[in-house]
Amino acid sequence: MAKARTIFREFLKSPNKVGAVAPSSRFLASAMLNELDWETLRTVVEYGPGTGAISKYLLRRVQDHQKYFAVELNASFIAGLRRRLPELQVFNESVSDIRSICDREKVDWVDGIISGLPWTSFPESLQEELLEATLSVLADKGQFVTFAYVHGLPLQNARRFRRRLKETFSSVKVSPVIWRNVPPAIFYSCRK
Numbered sequence: 001m002a003k004a005r006t007i008f009r010e011f012l013k014s015p016n017k018v019g020a021v022a023p024s025s026r027f028l029a030s031a032m033l034n035e036l037d038w039e040t041l042r043t044v045v046e047y048g049p050g051t052g053a054i055s056k057y058l059l060r061r062v063q064d065h066q067k068y069f070a071v072e073l074n075a076s077f078i079a080g081l082r083r084r085l086p087e088l089q090v091f092n093e094s095v096s097d098i099r100s101i102c103d104r105e106k107v108d109w110v111d112g113i114i115s116g117l118p119w120t121s122f123p124e125s126l127q128e129e130l131l132e133a134t135l136s137v138l139a140d141k142g143q144f145v146t147f148a149y150v151h152g153l154p155l156q157n158a159r160r161f162r163r164r165l166k167e168t169f170s171s172v173k174v175s176p177v178i179w180r181n182v183p184p185a186i187f188y189s190c191r192k
């Protein structure tokens with residue numbers, strides 16, 4: 001409940017950056033995580049963990065030989081993440097800086113990215129910048145998984161973003177609707 005309040009409060013402060021009124025459900029989190037090639041994955045990065053709704057499942061899935069860290073821009077979420085998930089390595093930075101974060105962490109290539117970013121609330125120039133930064137770290141055939149709310153899909157910015165994903169990645173798969181999420185969502189499973 002405290003997590004739901006936190007994300008709602010942060011949404012009211014900056015709707016275009018937070019983009020969600022409630023944390024993702026475990027059904028959405030598990031479905032997204034099931035997309036990753038866990039057998040071969042060496043490094044996974046989470047974009048925009050917020051209150052850690054997906055991070056807690058990632059922490060359970062990642063094994064000792066695999067590296068996982070998260071990047072969260074909003075400092076208000078960081079203290080809560082550090083308190084609730086002390087084992088989570090999280091950087092209070094923007095995904096725009098993902099290449100330099102990876103360099104610092106001695107990560108050449110990332111095999112999988114789980115994104116919680118509200119892409120369709122971003123201006124196109126920022127979408128472009130963040131996707132370019134993403135491609136600069138994503139391994140060949142690397143995976144990029146990101147969700148979108150069903151009620152927003154008919155809107156022009158969502159249609160534009162889907163087109164942008166198709167132009168950016170070699171394959172883009174759309175999931176069935178995850179009804180057990182507030183609001184219901186789909187996710188895109190993309191491969192470089």
Ligand SMILES: C[S@@+](CC[C@H](N)C(=O)[O-])C[C@H]1O[C@@H](n2cnc3c(N)ncnc32)[C@H](O)[C@@H]1O
Pocket residue numbers: 017018019020022023024047048049050051052053054071072073074077093094095096115116117118
């Ligand atoms: C829709 S919330 C998702 C929270 C959580 N992953 C979930 O699924 O419940 C979006 C998150 O992305 C973060 N965010 C927005 N822009 C970002 C950026 N450029 N770099 C890193 N995080 C960002 C926001 O602060 C927010 O925590």
